[in-house]
Amino acid sequence: MPKNTVDEVYKVFRQKFIQAYKNPEIQILDKVFEAASTAHAPQTRASGDPYILHPLAVAEILLNLKLDQNSIFTAILHDTIEDTYLTYEAIEKIAGTEVANLVDGVTKLTRIEYQPEHIKQAENFRKLLLAISEDIRVLLVKLADRLHNMRTLHHIQSVDKRLRIAHETIEIYSPLAERIGIYKFKNELQDLAFAFLHPEVKKSIISRLAFLRKQGKSLVETIEKEITATMQEAKIHSDVKGREKTACSIWKKMERKNVPFEQLSDIMAFRIIVDNIADCYHALGIIHSKYHMIPGEFKDYISTPKVNGYQSLHTVVMGPEKRCIEIQIRTHEMHEVAELGVAAHWSYKQNVTSHHKQGKQFRWIRELLNILENTSSPEEFLENTKLEMYYDQVFCFTPKGELIALPRAATPVDFAFAVHTNIGLRCIGAKVNSRIVPLKTQLENGDQVEILCAKHPMPSPTWEKFVVTGKAKACLRKYIRNQQREEYFNLGKALLNKAFKAHQKKFHESVLESLKEKLQQETTQDIVVLIGEGLLDTKEIIKLVYPEDTTTDKKKKNPLAFLTRFRKKKKDSGQNSLPIKGLIPGMAVHFAGCCHPLPGDQIVGIVSTGKGVAIHTVECDSLESFASQPEKWLDISWEGASNELYTGRIKAVVLNDKGTLAAIGNATLTMQANISNFKIVHRSIDFYETIIDVEVKGIGQLNNIIAALRSLDCVHTAERVKS
Numbered sequence: 001m002p003k004n005t006v007d008e009v010y011k012v013f014r015q016k017f018i019q020a021y022k023n024p025e026i027q028i029l030d031k032v033f034e035a036a037s038t039a040h041a042p043q044t045r046a047s048g049d050p051y052i053l054h055p056l057a058v059a060e061i062l063l064n065l066k067l068d069q070n071s072i073f074t075a076i077l078h079d080t081i082e083d084t085y086l087t088y089e090a091i092e093k094i095a096g097t098e099v100a101n102l103v104d105g106v107t108k109l110t111r112i113e114y115q116p117e118h119i120k121q122a123e124n125f126r127k128l129l130l131a132i133s134e135d136i137r138v139l140l141v142k143l144a145d146r147l148h149n150m151r152t153l154h155h156i157q158s159v160d161k162r163l164r165i166a167h168e169t170i171e172i173y174s175p176l177a178e179r180i181g182i183y184k185f186k187n188e189l190q191d192l193a194f195a196f197l198h199p200e201v202k203k204s205i206i207s208r209l210a211f212l213r214k215q216g217k218s219l220v221e222t223i224e225k226e227i228t229a230t231m232q233e234a235k236i237h238s239d240v241k242g243r244e245k246t247a248c249s250i251w252k253k254m255e256r257k258n259v260p261f262e263q264l265s266d267i268m269a270f271r272i273i274v275d276n277i278a279d280c281y282h283a284l285g286i287i288h289s290k291y292h293m294i295p296g297e298f299k300d301y302i303s304t305p306k307v308n309g310y311q312s313l314h315t316v317v318m319g320p321e322k323r324c325i326e327i328q329i330r331t332h333e334m335h336e337v338a339e340l341g342v343a344a345h346w347s348y349k350q351n352v353t354s355h356h357k358q359g360k361q362f363r364w365i366r367e368l369l370n371i372l373e374n375t376s377s378p379e380e381f382l383e384n385t386k387l388e389m390y391y392d393q394v395f396c397f398t399p400k401g402e403l404i405a406l407p408r409a410a411t412p413v414d415f416a417f418a419v420h421t422n423i424g425l426r427c428i429g430a431k432v433n434s435r436i437v438p439l440k441t442q443l444e445n446g447d448q449v450e451i452l453c454a455k456h457p458m459p460s461p462t463w464e465k466f467v468v469t470g471k472a473k474a475c476l477r478k479y480i481r482n483q484q485r486e487e488y489f490n491l492g493k494a495l496l497n498k499a500f501k502a503h504q505k506k507f508h509e510s511v512l513e514s515l516k517e518k519l520q521q522e523t524t525q526d527i528v529v530l531i532g533e534g535l536l537d538t539k540e541i542i543k544l545v546y547p548e549d550t551t552t553d554k555k556k557k558n559p560l561a562f563l564t565r566f567r568k569k570k571k572d573s574g575q576n577s578l579p580i581k582g583l584i585p586g587m588a589v590h591f592a593g594c595c596h597p598l599p600g601d602q603i604v605g606i607v608s609t610g611k612g613v614a615i616h617t618v619e620c621d622s623l624e625s626f627a628s629q630p631e632k633w634l635d636i637s638w639e640g641a642s643n644e645l646y647t648g649r650i651k652a653v654v655l656n657d658k659g660t661l662a663a664i665g666n667a668t669l670t671m672q673a674n675i676s677n678f679k680i681v682h683r684s685i686d687f688y689e690t691i692i693d694v695e696v697k698g699i700g701q702l703n704n705i706i707a708a709l710r711s712l713d714c715v716h717t718a719e720r721v722k723s
């Protein structure tokens with residue numbers, strides 16, 4: 001098509017634009033058109049037309065909906081960011097930030113690729129599109145874009161592509177248009193798609209309709225006249241319109257009611273539009289008294305509007321000429337809402353409210369969301385808890401393109417559990433849009449998430465702090481509870497072995513069998529776990545198993561002597577100690593804050609009631625207070641400890657001078673350690689007394705750091721804090 005045709009089309013459009021608005025921003029329109037047509041100049045549509053005719057047609061569809069001017073500018077620019085050199089910044093310069101944001105929004109929608117797998121999850125996909133369209137106008141532009149693409153779909157050569165687009169339209173976009181109440185879009189999208197998807201069905205329905213018409217059985221005009229006359233008689237001011245139903249809606253009804261065409265009676269529909277609600281019911285009364293009403297087909301959407309705001313009276317009667325006809329009765333206002341849905345509200349509000357754009361937009365989205373929220377079927381409502389609905393949701397893809405709906409603030413861990421419990425438990429890392437991210441990253445709409453899995457489950461208890469889905473929380477808790485129980489069981493067994501050994505006996509779980517009832521526990525394992533948890537004393541068990549043996553309590557031991565003996569024994573040999581292996585820090589064991597044990601230190605576990613085991617260094621002063629309860633002591637070795645970093649604490653007296661801090665920092669850095677905390681505990685004129693916490697792998701590294709600190713001129717003394 002030559003250039004002057006484009007100019008012709010634009011000239012007509014421009015004129016229409018000027019007439020549509022009170023204050024048409026014609027300079028902006030010209031600039032926008034100039035930029036878009038230049039950018040699209042090298043491109044043509046499948047039809048061979050210059051590309052710019054497409055965005056212009058989309059803009060015209062929206063102009064007919066009386067949308068605001070920025071929507072029109074957005075429509076003209078809607079394909080530029082995706083397909084041309086124009087950038088967000090360039091658009092911002094030409095048409096302002098709002099338009100740039102809108103075009104950006106449409107681009108985001110376009111980039112979400114629809115895949116055949118999504119058919120199964122069409123509902124989720126529609127929600128995703130809604131969630132991404134932060135401004136309802138983005139969605140309206142996208143729907144108009146789709147409408148024009150469907151109108152020109154026959155130009156596309158590839159049959160596969162045509163079918164894919166038609167399929168997508170009928171599954172995603174037409175229901176979306178219905179959701180936001182734009183029946184005008186919905187019907188046309190549906191009919192166009194239907195023609196491509198079921199050409200044979202369409203042909204046969206149309207030929208049957210034609211056959212009926214030839215037989216004089218399609219009587220739209222006659223019946224229209226008769227109803228009009230009836231309304232006039234009743235002195236109801238009305239506008240009556242009749243039509244044959246579209247092939248698509250006839251087909252849908254055949255499918256829904258599972259009947260052949262011949263048995264389908266109401267292939268004609270009539271609409272009576274009246275001035276007010278009272279007239280609606282008046283007209284209905286007249287129709288029902290004149291014609292026989294088909295029971296079960298009457299619906300009052302005026303007193304109970306559809307959730308998308310649709311209002312009308314629907315009835316089916318045995319009409320003139322003994323034909324079944326569908327009749328819809330509504331007011332002019334209801335009609336506009338039915339045709340234009342959200343867009344009707346939009347143009348209406350445009351005219352009555354002043355220019356508080358932000359607030360208005362915001363209210364708009366809220367209103368739409370209210371509509372959508374209430375549209376959920378009861379099943380869907382049950383499926384999602386209140387928190388997990390709509391705007392509170394994010395929609396993410398698996399690498400295979402499957403859609404996963406999650407509540408807002410969900411993380412890759414939630415995603416993993418949503419895919420499968422087993423994936424959640426084995427999750428060790430995640431890629432979002434091919435980039436490795438921390439597991440607590442909050443996911444965003446449209447993110448593609450890939451979960452990296454370990455061979456065996458190894459969830460971290462810390463995940464519980466950031467996961468948001470009920471499933472992830474429950475699974476984690478269950479797993480950790482089981483894991484913890486296992487650990488407590490092992491600890492309990494070690495404690496029992498030790499206690500029995502002290503009595504020159506060998507422990508077997510079977511000896512607990514007789515104690516179940518007395519201790520009110522169901523299994524012997526439960527008893528062992530209680531001991532591991534510190535909720536039950538081994539002393540009591542010994543007493544119960546060997547009531548006659550009272551040797552333990554006979555001679556009162558000197559507690560401090562016990563402590564000394566323990567320390568000495570530990571120095572001589574670390575044998576028989578329980579390996580730390582498998583004990584997950586923060587769960588059953590924790591490192592005491594007083595002495596900060598490090599790998600390489602000789603350590604002892606102190607069983608504390610209900611808190612598991614606290615690990616101290618054998619040198620720790622606080623051990624004195626446990627010396628009178630040797631049954632709480634647990635000989636533990638570092639064997640199998642994880643390769644994590646541990647906190648070592650150093651007390652240093654340093655010079656109050658420039659560069660001291662830097663020197664300390666440097667010294668730790670050369671030893672490849674990180675300072676996790678630095679505190680000045682006492683200040684004098686010349687010296688500061690400080691506490692330095694460093695993250696180290698073990699005692700060796702800590703000693704190196706201390707040595708490095710001592711070698712500094714600015715460090716007076718440095719020593720490890722042991723209690």
Ligand code: MN
Pocket residue numbers: 054078079145
């Ligand atoms: Mn387009």
